[in-house]
Amino acid sequence: MFWILKTEPTVWSWQQQLMKHVTTWDDIRNYQARNYLRTMNIGDLCFFYHTEKERSIVGIVEIVKTAYNDPLDDNFSVVDVQTKISLSNAVHLSTIKATEELKNLAILKQPRLSVSPLNTEEFNKIIELSNTSFTL
């Protein structure tokens, strides 16, 4: 499956992710987002989206450990992700909005949901828009 993970670049940025390689995706405190985390499988790919001023998809990470209890709060879960690649060109929210094939993205309908799924076609479309050579 494919996902979009949102992060505030002032809190956790792609630059930091690139340096750490494998990280725990934590601090999810929303039940819908948590439930999506719990359905993730090893090998699932996630776009890394910067909120705030950037509002762009900038990279891809891969799920390397499925959901386990958040050590800070048993009601929530975390997953481990591994840095995969940087996109050649970031894909801005305005581009996503302007693309017919992406009009059903959860990110547009529920702007506050920090973890959301997308299908293969949507994943490939975003890869295409980013001008990145990446094959599944």
Add this chain to the structure above:
DNA sequence: GCCAACGTTGGC
């Protein structure tokens, strides 16, 4: 179990 009040998120 409803819903008003409150807190948070994220686009603009």
Add this chain to the structure above:
DNA sequence: GCCAACGTTGGC
């Protein structure tokens, strides 16, 4: 930095 939209909390 503002504020609309939405999720959560807690009193009843």
